[in-house]
Amino acid sequence: MxxxxxxxxQPFPALPAIPGVSLRVARARYKNxxxxxxxFVTLDEGTSVAGVLTSSKCPSPEVxxxxxxxxxxxxxxxxxxxxxxxxxxxxxxxxxxxAIAARTAQHLGCDPSDVFVSSTGVIGVPxxxxxxxxxxxxxxxxxxxxxxDAAATIMTTDTFAKGAVTTAVVDGRTVTLAxxxxxxxxxxxxxxxxxxxxFTDAAVDPVFLQRALSEANGATFSCITVDGDTSTxxxxxxxxxxxxxxxxxxxxxDAGADAFRxxxxxxxxxxxxxxxxxxxxxxxxxxxxxxxxxxxxSAHRIAMSIANSPLVKTAxxxxxxxxxxxxxxxxxxxxxxxxxxxxxxxxxxxxxxxxLAVDGYDEAPVAAHxxxxxxxxxxxxxxGEGRATVWTCDLTHGYISINADYRS
Amino acid sequence: MxxxxxxxxQPFPALPAIPGVSLRVARARYKNxxxxxxxFVTLDEGTSVAGVLTSSKCPSPEVxxxxxxxxxxxxxxxxxxxxxxxxxxxxxxxxxxxAIAARTAQHLGCDPSDVFVSSTGVIGVPxxxxxxxxxxxxxxxxxxxxxxDAAATIMTTDTFAKGAVTTAVVDGRTVTLAxxxxxxxxxxxxxxxxxxxxFTDAAVDPVFLQRALSEANGATFSCITVDGDTSTxxxxxxxxxxxxxxxxxxxxxDAGADAFRxxxxxxxxxxxxxxxxxxxxxxxxxxxxxxxxxxxxSAHRIAMSIANSPLVKTAxxxxxxxxxxxxxxxxxxxxxxxxxxxxxxxxxxxxxxxxLAVDGYDEAPVAAHxxxxxxxxxxxxxxGEGRATVWTCDLTHGYISINADYRS
Numbered sequence: 001m002x003x004x005x006x007x008x009x010q011p012f013p014a015l016p017a018i019p020g021v022s023l024r025v026a027r028a029r030y031k032n033x034x035x036x037x038x039x040f041v042t043l044d045e046g047t048s049v050a051g052v053l054t055s056s057k058c059p060s061p062e063v064x065x066x067x068x069x070x071x072x073x074x075x076x077x078x079x080x081x082x083x084x085x086x087x088x089x090x091x092x093x094x095x096x097x098x099a100i101a102a103r104t105a106q107h108l109g110c111d112p113s114d115v116f117v118s119s120t121g122v123i124g125v126p127x128x129x130x131x132x133x134x135x136x137x138x139x140x141x142x143x144x145x146x147x148x149d150a151a152a153t154i155m156t157t158d159t160f161a162k163g164a165v166t167t168a169v170v171d172g173r174t175v176t177l178a179x180x181x182x183x184x185x186x187x188x189x190x191x192x193x194x195x196x197x198x199f200t201d202a203a204v205d206p207v208f209l210q211r212a213l214s215e216a217n218g219a220t221f222s223c224i225t226v227d228g229d230t231s232t233x234x235x236x237x238x239x240x241x242x243x244x245x246x247x248x249x250x251x252x253x254d255a256g257a258d259a260f261r262x263x264x265x266x267x268x269x270x271x272x273x274x275x276x277x278x279x280x281x282x283x284x285x286x287x288x289x290x291x292x293x294x295x296x297x298s299a300h301r302i303a304m305s306i307a308n309s310p311l312v313k314t315a316x317x318x319x320x321x322x323x324x325x326x327x328x329x330x331x332x333x334x335x336x337x338x339x340x341x342x343x344x345x346x347x348x349x350x351x352x353x354x355x356l357a358v359d360g361y362d363e364a365p366v367a368a369h370x371x372x373x374x375x376x377x378x379x380x381x382x383x384g385e386g387r388a389t390v391w392t393c394d395l396t397h398g399y400i401s402i403n404a405d406y407r408s
Numbered sequence: 409m410x411x412x413x414x415x416x417x418q419p420f421p422a423l424p425a426i427p428g429v430s431l432r433v434a435r436a437r438y439k440n441x442x443x444x445x446x447x448f449v450t451l452d453e454g455t456s457v458a459g460v461l462t463s464s465k466c467p468s469p470e471v472x473x474x475x476x477x478x479x480x481x482x483x484x485x486x487x488x489x490x491x492x493x494x495x496x497x498x499x500x501x502x503x504x505x506x507a508i509a510a511r512t513a514q515h516l517g518c519d520p521s522d523v524f525v526s527s528t529g530v531i532g533v534p535x536x537x538x539x540x541x542x543x544x545x546x547x548x549x550x551x552x553x554x555x556x557d558a559a560a561t562i563m564t565t566d567t568f569a570k571g572a573v574t575t576a577v578v579d580g581r582t583v584t585l586a587x588x589x590x591x592x593x594x595x596x597x598x599x600x601x602x603x604x605x606x607f608t609d610a611a612v613d614p615v616f617l618q619r620a621l622s623e624a625n626g627a628t629f630s631c632i633t634v635d636g637d638t639s640t641x642x643x644x645x646x647x648x649x650x651x652x653x654x655x656x657x658x659x660x661x662d663a664g665a666d667a668f669r670x671x672x673x674x675x676x677x678x679x680x681x682x683x684x685x686x687x688x689x690x691x692x693x694x695x696x697x698x699x700x701x702x703x704x705x706s707a708h709r710i711a712m713s714i715a716n717s718p719l720v721k722t723a724x725x726x727x728x729x730x731x732x733x734x735x736x737x738x739x740x741x742x743x744x745x746x747x748x749x750x751x752x753x754x755x756x757x758x759x760x761x762x763x764l765a766v767d768g769y770d771e772a773p774v775a776a777h778x779x780x781x782x783x784x785x786x787x788x789x790x791x792g793e794g795r796a797t798v799w800t801c802d803l804t805h806g807y808i809s810i811n812a813d814y815r816s
Contacts, residue, residue, distance in 0.1 A: 088760070404802075
């Protein structure tokens with residue numbers, strides 16, 4: 001099931017080591033392949049953790065495990081399995097997660113609840129415990145690896161390894177935030193799942209870290225869509241080792257709290273956009289901004305209605321300046337909108353205003369914009385101050401081929 | 409933009425004349441084509457009318473006109489324009505609808521509010537009034553035509569003409585209900601819109617007719633989806649001429665009220681399924697039944713979440729028994745669901761029960777079922793008595809080709 005690299009791919013950036021974080025990978029051979037598929041990250045004592053997890057009502061046992069462990073706010077290890085999501089596997093799936101946590105805790109001399117586990121891949125097949133344990137043992141004794149190796153090891157149908165880095169000055173010290181992510185969209189459990197892992201050497205109280213991550217998530221991971229399908233396993237975890245030596249961040253009033261929150265949001269945005277750039281079949285990255293809505297929430301819903309519309313997405317794929325489909329998607333969102341106040345632009349070109357095409361509308365600059373790889377759609381509802389930006393990709397034959405023609 | 413006939417097409421049935429209804433068609437030439445594109449239906453005095461209209465917040469002026477006229481409950485004419493939806497055209501669009509109603513009222517000596525108008529086709533271009541008026545004049549003097557001609561004249565990207573008929577015994581008399589419909593789904597305004605028109609010789613009070621139509625709509629037109637995109641122009645109108653001579657139906661207690669409601673629901677179901685059979689790119693008709701939900705409404709939402717999932721639809725297109733995607737779609741619906749109580753079947757074969765694959769699951773009978781043209785997916789949530797059935801089609805390369813590769 002090899003796919004050529006996304007035309008929107010970006011090279012893997014230079015990521016520095018994060019003190020307190022060690023990366024290792026191994027071959028658990030969850031599928032019949034010869035590649036590393038188990039990632040084992042150890043975290044020094046004193047690491048705090050926060051996370052956001054899928055809202056699916058049918059989550060994987062890994063998600064349930066993480067949800068429980070997050071309450072305690074501390075972490076010593078992260079284990080990521082690629083090739084088998086372990087979702088919808090009943091008691092046997094739960095037992096596999098418990099076995100992984102127990103084996104890791106035994107190696108590190110920590111509590112099982114200090115171990116975070118994520119899995120991505122085929123659904124409905126319990127994760128084989130022997131393979132996981134053998135893989136863990138191999139990883140435990142392996143040499144530490146580079147970020148790019150870890151980013152490649154968590155991939156499934158992804159076409160390129162994805163990572164990002166940023167820094168912030170907190171309490172007079174420069175702290176680093178680095179992250180890796182996988183996913184070809186908010187997509188199906190047997191194909192790909194969005195898993196993102198963020199590491200920082202900043203000292204951050206877990207309650208504050210959770211608040212900052214949830215806030216960043218609302219403006220980044222929650223604002224991307226490939227096909228509107230939400231995985232049973234979506235997970236983003238943030239780990240803070242505290243090795244930078246700053247006074248631990250505990251509230252918005254602390255020196256550097258704003259800088260840290262901004263850096264975390266920036267990192268999340270970078271990682272989220274990388275996922276859209278690897279959307280299945282994607283040829284174009286689409287940024288949709290809705291303003292003038294009654295509220296930010298309303299703006300977000302309208303933007304997602306546009307981003308999830310198959311007709312908008314196929315029009316962009318066809319480089320067709322079909323703004324009527326944007327009107328349609330605004331209209332179906334069910335949010336307050338007045339047709340005769342609606343304005344729409346593609347790129348910087350206004351195409352409709354006050355509920356009809358602009359006088360002397362010239363399609364040429366719009367057609368030129370649509371030939372590019374990065375497309376902007378702007379909608380102004382003319383009702384209030386609500387605003388939101390979301391990102392998606394186009395819907396192409398590639399998406400159909402990946403999801404229908406190829407058998408899993 | 410010719411497309412070959414849907415593999416799910418059905419032959420046009422023999423539809424009898426409905427006393428009090430005359431059909432005529434003409435060439436208004438809304439597009440550069442040589443085909444009839446204006447349908448003119450005259451209705452004898454005493455005809456009552458009911459309708460259901462798009463919930464889009466950006467409706468066409470035709471929809472707004474019908475919404476107003478429906479309040480009066482009576483009708484003398486229906487005019488349907490194909491090739492131009494007149495949506496998102498501001499004052500000029502409103503003026504076009506008013507001109508059509510005025511010209512028709514002048515011909516028939518009735519009130520403009522007795523005239524119902526629907527349009528389907530490209531968005532953002534005001535309907536040319538001169539063409540509409542010339543077309544109306546031509547239709548007014550034309551010979552009456554057959555149902556199939558009218559059904560073909562309201563088509564845009566439809567690949568086959570769609571009609572259905574049924575009867576009911578009301579007050580000792582057999583009444584006939586006939587309908588025509590167009591649409592390749594709940595889809596975009598410049599491609600196709602669902603327009604359905606139902607005619608009966610039964611005598612039916614407009615308030616009762618509206619209640620019966622709304623009820624039927626909830627179980628039929630509201631339960632189909634091709635791509636989850638809702639048109640700005642979707643319209644279903646029902647006209648009752650009263651020529652059958654039954655005592656007018658005014659309440660559920662009247663003789664034949666139940667039979668009439670059942671017949672109307674049956675007709676709506678037939679028409680709705682024809683639309684799915686002509687879904688853009690459709691190769692398979694998919695029936696999704698959800699039971700065991702907390703309420704019927706919850707069951708409907710979960711069923712629509714499955715029906716609108718691109719991953720479920722591409723799996724069916726690929727004849728892939730990928731039940732994990734059904735789990736995903738249940739999980740993302742946001743409705744009450746418990747993973748460990750969930751059961752899923754394809755056709756009559758149970759594939760998962762109690763939150764995991766059934767013991768000794770054999771994919772062979774499922775694979776055989778998926779090779780057919782009519783696919784059934786059943787989900788039992790095991791929570792309550794809520795139940796819903798919805799219909800959709802698969803998502804294929806044909807959909808992408810129709811909506812991206814071809815320019816409008």
